[in-house]
Amino acid sequence: MATAVMNMTTAALDWVSIAFDAPLARAVVFGVHIDGHLVVEVLLIAVILFQLTRKSYKPPKKPLTDKEIDDLCEEWIPEPLHPPITEEMKAEPPTLESAAGPHTVIDGKEVVNFASANYLGLIGDDKIIDSCVASLEKYGVGSCGPRGFYGTIDVHLDCERRIAEFMGTPDSILYSYGISTIFSVIPAFCKKGDIIVADEGVHWGVQNGLYLSRSTVVYFKHNDMASLESTLEKLTHGNKQAEKIRRYIVVEALYQNSGQITPLNEIVRLKEKYRFRVILEESHSFGVLGNTGRGLAEHYGVPIEKIDIITASMGNALATDGGFCTGSARVVDHQRLSSSGYVFSASLPPYLASAAIAAVDHLEDNPSFLTTLRSNISLLREGLSNLPGLTIASDPLSPIVFLKLKKPTGSSKNDLELLNKITERALKEDSVFIVSTKRSVLDKCRLPVGIRVFVSAGHTASDIKKVSDSLQRVAALVLAEHI
């Protein structure tokens, strides 16, 4: 029995070896004698290579047990809500003890105030205060509701009509806060798929609006019309789809980050050539530019119908709070249901709306404010023309006189430290209140930082001389190594 099995096994093995050796026993390839075992080795290598090219097999994941999930949750440690507090973060702004007019009181001392955007000097104006008092007595302070739910008070409607009359547009819409105007207007008209071309120096409110709109945003170099033209050309050249989507150019009339003024006639020419719509942010130019203060369009002599959407904050020249947006009737009507800052928020307090009406009336009756403002600006620019270490970087007509370092240190943080030293010493030693640029960590703007001097029509020649002398002295002291 055992021998039979043995015989069978040997016979099988013999057969296998004959089968392996026989056919190739006489084959000689490249001078190598092919044996049967070579065939087996080649086959093995082929199988190994084949397996290496296959995807690795993952065993199915078993769902985690509750205990495992608990352990993972125990292990996870979140970051703290705020980063460690540095000395820089602890700086507190000075506290005012009286109205923020051309002269104000800080720490019991009277100082000259060049830090409020009070361009027409209307803070403390008697007519405006009287209209506010009448409004307060009639309507109380707050409006206690959004515009759709009994928060519309007749002064709001009067204010909207007055502003539309003043600007020469069919209608306007009021917002309850300056900065929320632009970041509610942009998402109401721009949705995913639209194209927006914006200046890289726009302020945070505009940046937030652009982000919330989810449209494609392309930035062009700050106030550079050649860069704008090339961007527009690139976006529309050969792009058949461009006709069917909405396209916007978003610019500020007077940039608060640099004091530059946008050349509106160029923008309108480009807009008509490439068929874009313009959204113009006039927070710092409304009530300042133009012969009668009607803004950038009047300044350049552009008919107001050519600008599709104009927004502005009333917290600057008009010395009240809130904002407005104006344009064609369709534009304004659309916002009444689809602008989130209008629909979902309480309306502007009525006394601020009556202050706005009084301010616009005042401005229309007394255009002399504008001439005073302009002469103050040129007087100040003369006085600051030769500062050690600082140079004027803003437009000659801008009421924000922007001073930047002649030799920047290379990092915004260090620049700001130097500038803050200048402003602190000016306040402490010369009782002159000026401020430097404030930049939030969330702000995407990368323009150079500087000192901002806000000129008002309420300043006198002696105030202006005081600030020029102070800056001359303090800048020389602080920037001695940096000139």
Added chain:
Amino acid sequence: MSPLLLLLLLPPLPPIPPLAVPREIRRMVRLTYPTALITLLGYGIFFAFGLLRDLFRKLLDWSKSDDPKGYAPICPAFEDFYTRRIYHRIQDCFGRPIASAPDAWIDVVERYSNDNNKTLHRTTNTTRCLNLGSYNYLGFAAGDEYCTPRVIESLKSYAPTTCSSRADAGTTKLHTELEELIARFVGKPAAITFGMGYVTNSSIIPALVGEGGLIISDSFNHNSIVNGARASGATVMVFQHNSPSQLEELLRKQIVKGQPDTGEPWKKIMVIVEGIYSMEGEFSKLPEIVVICKKYKAYIYLDEAHSIGAVGKSGRGVCELLGVDPADVDIMMGTFTKSFGSCGGYIAASEDIIQYLKYACPAHLYATSMSPPAVQQVISAITVVLGEDGSNRGAKKLAQIRESSNFFRSELQKTGFVVLGDNDSPVMSIMLYNLAKLPAFSRECLRQNVAVVIVAYPATPVLLARARICISASHTREDLIRGLKVISEVGGLVGAKCLPAEPEKIKLD
């Protein structure tokens, strides 16, 4: 052949809004299938008529166009379909102007229209109506004997505005006083204030949570929170309204899963809830949510826009009412518009967080500071509520609003309406469901000199239109009884009494 060709001329169809209502919400609002079907039928009829009118407009006006050649329309036809064909029909029920302070009784300005409600024009006539719509919980809207003289004085000393941001020249003594006072009132170490409640949410949330973080917000949260969460760049997820168990499940799953693209662990997780949900009038289940968040180390952000000053024994909001320690809630946010009759918002948190926010928050650095008279109004209002003005008017107002809201709500329920709103909440909603009932209810109430607020899509889900009532401490018992009488009569006419009169107590979960 021709009917099919006609279809080609149809303008592009407007987007159909979501119709599904989760089961728990359906139970809460007592939505039955017959009601849902009839409401849908109503919407369908409006839709069909709207499309037909759009078709005629296209045929008749095909040569005219609002927009210049070469430009895409600034408002595409389907985007404002709802506005043009449905909202304009009932436009006179919204945005009614008033000519007096938003107190318990208001002068509603009469309007007329010559073109079927498309444009409305004011007249000089006014009707004196009972105001059941304004957010005037403690009655500070009209002049107050303690607040108004001080507000006028501050207006004369500080002017209506500072024309400057808080970080520049906008911080006055009043602002610092207000921040200390509100921190003390709410029970937190420090606070920061802003000129508008909407901007508070939109600019604080991005400063606290950025990319790589997770925001879990309640599905019924306000638009300002949604916008702030979107602007932050973090991943946003929604948990079912007021459901702590679903929140826990979501937290466990997300902590284990990590960030969606990389699988890395989340940098931080923030849960955002509100104190009172103003469309439903119900409180959030704050104690359970706080326990869950502490267990999983998530941060809590509580938005007390409607509850600060209005609920709680001394008016300190939903934490006091539900017995939650303010130290357990990381960030407490609120607004001054509703209970204090002013404008603006605040955030109260630990000193370090507030210090960081003063450094990083864009609204603090760029936006005009809160108007000084409005600041003084809040300071005086809180002084009255705390009783520090030497009288007990504050405690009386709080007791009054609690009694009035409970009385009003129980009477409405007895009459047979489906009423949403928890006990002690000054906001309540009467369910009307059907779009056609809304303007009928609103116009008939106005004819009988009661001003109510109606809400429909998109502020509420499509099938759940309602009328919302806000009670104020300045409503007297007679005012409330008058209001109840009118609402009961009009509700009967309109067919809104879905439940039998004098039912058993409605369970809300």
